[in-house]
Amino acid sequence: xxxxxxxxxxxxxxxxxxxxxxxxxxxxxxxxxxxxxxxxxxxxxxxxxxxxxxxxxxxxxxxxxxxxxxxxxxxxxxxxxxxxxxxxxxxxxxxxxxxxxxxxxxxxxxxxxxxxxxxxxxxxxxxxxxxxxxxxxxxxxxxxxxxxxxxxxxxxxxxxxxxxxxxxxxxxxxxxxxxxxxxxxxxxxxxxxxxxxxxxxxxxxxxxxxxxxxxxxxxxxxxxxxxxxxxxxxxxxxxxxxxxxxxxxxxxxxxxxxxxxxxxxxxxxxxxxxxxxxxxxxxxxxxxxxxxxxxxxxxxxxxxxxxxxxxxxxxxxxxxxxxxxxxxxxxxxxxxxxxxxxxxxxxxxxxxxxxxxxxxxxxxxxxxxx
Numbered sequence: 001x002x003x004x005x006x007x008x009x010x011x012x013x014x015x016x017x018x019x020x021x022x023x024x025x026x027x028x029x030x031x032x033x034x035x036x037x038x039x040x041x042x043x044x045x046x047x048x049x050x051x052x053x054x055x056x057x058x059x060x061x062x063x064x065x066x067x068x069x070x071x072x073x074x075x076x077x078x079x080x081x082x083x084x085x086x087x088x089x090x091x092x093x094x095x096x097x098x099x100x101x102x103x104x105x106x107x108x109x110x111x112x113x114x115x116x117x118x119x120x121x122x123x124x125x126x127x128x129x130x131x132x133x134x135x136x137x138x139x140x141x142x143x144x145x146x147x148x149x150x151x152x153x154x155x156x157x158x159x160x161x162x163x164x165x166x167x168x169x170x171x172x173x174x175x176x177x178x179x180x181x182x183x184x185x186x187x188x189x190x191x192x193x194x195x196x197x198x199x200x201x202x203x204x205x206x207x208x209x210x211x212x213x214x215x216x217x218x219x220x221x222x223x224x225x226x227x228x229x230x231x232x233x234x235x236x237x238x239x240x241x242x243x244x245x246x247x248x249x250x251x252x253x254x255x256x257x258x259x260x261x262x263x264x265x266x267x268x269x270x271x272x273x274x275x276x277x278x279x280x281x282x283x284x285x286x287x288x289x290x291x292x293x294x295x296x297x298x299x300x301x302x303x304x305x306x307x308x309x310x311x312x313x314x315x316x317x318x319x320x321x322x323x324x325x326x327x328x329x330x331x332x333x334x335x336x337x338x339x340x341x342x343x344x345x346x347x348x349x350x351x352x353x354x355x356x357x358x359x360x361x362x363x364x365x366x367x368x369x370x
Contacts, residue, residue, distance in 0.1 A: 008179065010338070011344075012344060016171070016304045017350065018298075019351065020351065021050060043272055046166075057091050057358075058149050061147060062085070062147055062171055070173075077106040081110070081138070082113070083111060083113045084116060086122035120332070121327060122299070123170075123300050123324060129144075139176075140175065150228065153226070159220075161230060168299075186337075188334040190332050194331035197231045198230050198330075200229070239276075243333060247325060258282055262320040264278075264325070266324065267303060267328065268302035311345040312348060320339065320340060
């Protein structure tokens, strides 16, 4: 069992950004028909989502979120000792996107920066990794930047995915403190036998030059090897059984339960799935912020997006107990608990900026010009 407990570390703040470009789910009625789209909205709860422009990336959104959070907290980039970018949507195959963000944010060369290749559970794993680094080093502040642009890998006529995903980037600040009451706990599980359940089969080094020919799949949706594939029945079974089991085990390990928490910031997979998880664990569904309706499934950023949506514009300042849970591609799942002041939760930002220096369309752009 991978259980983690970190003392004298707190969540110092969170922020997120979504693209300006907004797509209403009803737009797809011309493509899939009224009945199909209405059925989809009723099941998933998704009524709109934000999608990036062609060259806009997760790191563009994460950069905006991180810049806003550091400014709000009055923290200089020089104080950041670690930056982790946890996502399945990097800027390049190499190098790690964390280095791009380090450069853009002005974080010092003495910091440690790297990527974690994860999707829906990226926040939980990113938190545990950053807290582990801080516990065994002199790093006092770390940024965990998460999110995805999953919509970019979906075939436009794939009914199972085209309407589901929204794009977002989010950031969490972790800080060392002298207060022993500040703590973070987490539990992580992995099941590699489900690596095919959510996958983009082509484009990696196993099949670098995969065919982009679109074929009709057995579930009735067209896709190529370069598109996202979701094995719906297997994913549904995993979320309905494995996720509630993880939550109950986490509560048993931490001596907590559904009544202990003020907020359940969960991965926004699907409205029906979230309701089933709440029912199986007897948690108060009203404590679970829902953003699927306006932002879609925003992968690893969804827990922060949901918290920023619920608390980001509050004028009242209060401290809340949060349980966050991420589950999906991998298969990976994890749960964590922490406290945060609502004054450290920023509202959702909308952004359309693109890092132009990072857009390389000709190899000769890579040579330094003197």
